[in-house]
Amino acid sequence: METKKLCFLLTCLCLLYHSCLVSAFNYADALEKSILFFEGQRSGRLPADQRMTWRGNSGLSDGYPYHVDLVGGYYDAGDNVKFGLPMAFTTTMLAWSVIEFGGLMRGEAGHAKAAVRWGTDYLLKAATAAPNTLYVQVANPTQDHQCWERPEDMDTPRSVYRVTSQNPGSDVAAETAAALAAGSIVFRRSDPAYSAKLLHTAMRVFDFADRYRGSYSDSLSSAVCPFYCSYSGYHDELLWGAAWLHRASNNFSYMSYIQSNGLTLGAQDDDFSFSWDDKRVGAKILLSKGFLRNKIQAFQLYKVHSDNYICSLVPGTSSFQAQYTPGGLLYKESESNLQYVTATSFLLLTYAKYLRSSNAAVSCGSSLVTAGKLISLAKTQVDYILGHNPAKMSYMVGFGLRYPTHVHHRGSSIPSVHAHPGRVSCNDGFQYLHSNSPNPNVLVGAVLGGPDSRDGFADDRSDYQQSEPATYINAPMVGALAFFAGTPLMG
Structure with a gap:
């Protein structure tokens, strides 16, 4: 009798294990696709090893009428504008993904570094073209958004916008410094000279951001608002930039800066959102590593507030306040x-890594939240995006059996320059925006805006809130997928 019970139990366990294996996603495939997406967002002259082959060269004269070379960089989303604030944040997050989880990327590490470098190469140009000047945008967004045309055809004004000592932009400048500093860590071993250049430039740009304080939204007004207004102000970027320079340089002056300015820059605020606009939570997670691993007492405050953020996300704790569909x-x-x-998801996994390295956990009132719990919570979110959701749809284009096909993206929705060499004008392109046909070019790896609060998704190209991709959606996903692709029994 006991033998039969044992056999039955083993059978159940085997079926459960098999079920888990069958339902697990191919995270390595998703990782490859998530990085490939950035090739679809490239501006400038495409390299010989370009894999998103339906794209062509674009923006080859960006900045030239203004006597500055601003060729390159990324289009932020489905339009043809190069917005400096989200591009810099994207670059920072790509770099952070490589820094924390690059060792788990296996064959994709080189492609991930190439994605980082496409961003840092452009940001170097933008930061070194003139003294006390940072170029932060190419193209008039209002006029760009009045057209629906491929980046290879665009003929809307490629106006250039900059911040200076007279018209400051501490937010975009400090984020640029963060991106360059993080990038310097990525290339420290493989290209020491390039790494040193990135770090030196990051220091100079951060000094510019701190010395000439002000929001770029105030300086540039309608050129950046309502598109990428700095709603949170610039204090969070100053803390974030200093945190990255501290990590990249080991220069005591940045620790001193954080100690002296942290409270005025939002160190004591409990924030529950992390995005291209608000960096406070990210800065605190980053700085908490200094306390967890190196016992830097000055950074204990950041561990406390990082814990508060984590507790807000975990259902069942006394501090839980997040909303889930x-x-x-x-x-x-x-x-x-x-x-x-x-x-x-990226912050959960990164914090879990820091906690595990110190055998630490998070106290949420009477609940103790372990690193394993954070990993499990992050996995539910990543799996939802990849298809474990009520719609049984992957919100990553090109991944899985069912994914959105009406993506709000100009280049993807209009026949490529290879299939349709003739120019598609500003107004002629709208027929493709309003078409019921699937996009002719698959923007592989793009993670879209996603479903609504009730898990609803229409796959409607005109609904940009749900169907538009963006570089800053994908960038942290790269790190999260690298973790699950490279962690045993996780896929």
Whole structure:
């Protein structure tokens, strides 16, 4: 009798184990695709090893009428504008993904570094073209958004915008410093000279951001608002930039800066969102490593507030306050909600890594939250995006058997320059925006804005809130997927 019970139990365990294996996603495939997406967002002259082959060269004269070379960089989303603030944040998060989880990327590490470098190469140009000047945008967004045309055809004004000592932009400048500093860590071993250049430039740009304080939204007004206004102000970017320079340089002056300025820059605020606009939570997670691993007492405050953030996300704790959809997706905003999901997932995994390295946990009132719990919570979010959701749809284009095909993206929705060499004008392109046909070019790896608060998704190209991709949605997803692709028994 006992033998039969044991056999039955073993059978159940085997079936459960098999079920887990069958339902597990191919995270390595998703990782490869998530990085490939950035090749679809490239501006400038494409390299010989370009894999997203339906794209062509674009923006080859950016900055030239203004006597500055601003060729390159990334288009932020489905339009043809190069916005400096989200591009710098994207670059920072790509670099952070490589720094924390690059060792788990296996064959994709080189492609991930190439994605980082495409961003840092451009940001170097923008930061070194003139003294006390940072170029922060190319193209008039209002006029760009009045057209629906491929980046290879665009003929809207490629206006250039900059911040200076007279018209400051501490937010975009400090984020640029963070991106360059993080990038310097990525290339420290493989290209020491390039790494040193990135770090030196990051220091100079951060000094510019701190010395000439002000929001770029005030300086540039309608050129950046309402598109990428700095709603949170610039204090969070100064803390974030200093945190990255501290990590990249080991220069005591940045620790001193954080100790002296942290409280005025938001160190004591409990924040529950992390995005291209608000960096406070990210800065605290980053700085908490200094306390967890190196016992830097000055950074204990950041560990406390990082714990508060974590507790707000975990259902069942006394501090829980996050909102989840009926299907289990973290929900913050109706517009591009998955940007918050991917960023939060990355922070959960990064903090779990820091906690494990110190045999630490998070106290949420009477509940003790372990690193394993954070990993499990992050996995539910990543799996939701990849298809474990009520719609049984992957919100990563090109991944899985069912994914959105009507993506709000100009280049993807219009026949490519290879299939349709003739120019598609500003107004002629709208026929493709309003078409019911699937996009002719698959923007492989793009994570879209995602479903609504009730898990609803229409796959409607005109609904940019749900169907538009963005570089800052994908960037933290790269790190999260690297973790699950490279961690045993996780896929």
